[in-house]
Amino acid sequence: MLLTLGSIAPGAALHPRAAPLRAVFARLAIEPSVAWVGGQSRKDVLNFWDFDPVAGIGIRVNGERSNPIVWSVRYRDMLSVEFYGTRLRYNFFRRHYQLIMANDRRAPYDYFMLMCGPIPVVTWAKNADPLFRMFGSDVALSAERASA
Numbered sequence: 001m002l003l004t005l006g007s008i009a010p011g012a013a014l015h016p017r018a019a020p021l022r023a024v025f026a027r028l029a030i031e032p033s034v035a036w037v038g039g040q041s042r043k044d045v046l047n048f049w050d051f052d053p054v055a056g057i058g059i060r061v062n063g064e065r066s067n068p069i070v071w072s073v074r075y076r077d078m079l080s081v082e083f084y085g086t087r088l089r090y091n092f093f094r095r096h097y098q099l100i101m102a103n104d105r106r107a108p109y110d111y112f113m114l115m116c117g118p119i120p121v122v123t124w125a126k127n128a129d130p131l132f133r134m135f136g137s138d139v140a141l142s143a144e145r146a147s148a
Helices: 009-013 019-030 081-088 092-100 111-116 121-126 128-132 143-147
Strands: 002-005 036-040 069-072
Touching: 009 019, 036 121, 069 121, 081 092, 111 121, 121 128
Parallel strands: 002 036, 036 069
Antiparallel strands: none
16 A cells, blocks of 8 residues: 655656656556555645646556546645645645644544545445545444445
8 A cells, every 4th residue: 555645755766867767657557566655736836736646747658557546635624724824824834744634623624634544445445425425513423324
């Protein structure tokens, strides 16, 4: 499992001397035994938003691509307007690290639920919205909500 949250690795891979890093990305793109999830957020100016970390750096893979699963994370789901406006609005580094910090609202993306919750990371990343709805306000997993 490889989890790249707010990754700037594509920036490093674009360097002309980064052929070894591009080779690693090419291998990961087709390696079915490694699940690679990349989290991106439009509000994080230090990551590569809406960017395919493989094709975007010029890699053309031979074989079926299995990676990465790109997960678009929305801060407006995770954070209250007040918190965003007072703590994050002009603090770019703090905003970048939000992907590994606690939310102040329940949301489909929650780092601690992702790391410590009962659902595997890859399953969560592929189905965040429906899985999120299976948890109650007390964060208990509900069988009734799971079958609905």
